[in-house]
Amino acid sequence: xxxxxxxxxxxxxxxxxxxxxxxxxxxxxxxxxxxxxxxxxxxxxxxxxxxxxxxxxxxxxxxxxxxxxxxxxxxxxxxxxxxxxxxxxxxxxxxxxxxxxxxxxxxxxxxxxxxxxxxxxxxxxxxxxxxxxxxxxxxxxxxxxxxxxxxxxxxxxxxxxxxxxxxxxxxxxxxxxxxxxx
Numbered sequence: 028x029x030x031x032x033x034x035x036x037x038x039x040x041x042x043x044x045x046x047x048x049x050x051x052x053x054x055x056x057x058x059x060x061x062x063x064x065x066x067x068x069x070x071x072x073x074x075x076x077x078x079x080x081x082x083x084x085x086x087x088x089x090x091x092x093x094x095x096x097x098x099x100x101x102x103x104x105x106x107x108x109x110x111x112x113x114x115x116x117x118x119x120x121x122x123x124x125x126x127x128x129x130x131x132x133x134x135x136x137x138x139x140x141x142x143x144x145x146x147x148x149x150x151x152x153x154x155x156x157x158x159x160x161x162x163x164x165x166x167x168x169x170x171x172x173x174x175x176x177x178x179x180x181x182x183x184x185x186x187x188x189x190x191x192x193x194x195x196x197x198x199x200x201x202x203x204x205x206x207x208x209x
Contacts, residue, residue, distance in 0.1 A: 047118055050114065050118070054110060054111065062099055065099045121150065126153070128144075129160060141168045144164050170206075170207075174203055174204075178200070180192070181193060184196060
């Protein structure tokens with residue numbers, strides 16, 4: 028039994044993966060900045076409002092700090108969930124779109140239909156895979172067309188009784204089929 032070795036490549040598509048990581052980091056920095064700004068606004072307003080009595084202000088501020096931090100944290104987490112969900116859905120379209128197209132092409136191929144591979148959007152990921160799939164489909168389509176034409180010629184030559192042409196057609200079919208490594 029062949030032992031499968033795991034890949035050790037961390038970044039498969041450096042540009043896409045690092046851009047996605049940078050975007051998540053930027054989103055987290057933005058959310059943290061919003062949280063800190065909200066906390067600053069509250070603290071600043073409370074300190075200026077109750078500055079007349081420092082002791083009372085400290086007591087009032089310390090009692091209000093926990094609820095304010097909790098409210099701001101819940102707001103920050105809720106906003107984070109919404110923004111990250113929107114962001115992930117948008118970014119995942121760059122991968123999910125091509126994967127959906129590849130699946131439809133492969134399902135058609137499994138049903139013995141060769142659907143031409145339509146191009147994926149320019150800003151989508153998996154462009155190299157799309158080019159490889161398109162090239163593979165081209166090879167399959169070329170071989171299938173050659174086999175179909177040769178089969179028609181073979182039937183014609185057989186009905187004419189042309190043994191040499193039949194032998195050539197059989198050799199062409201054999202060469203085409205044997206070029207595939209199974």
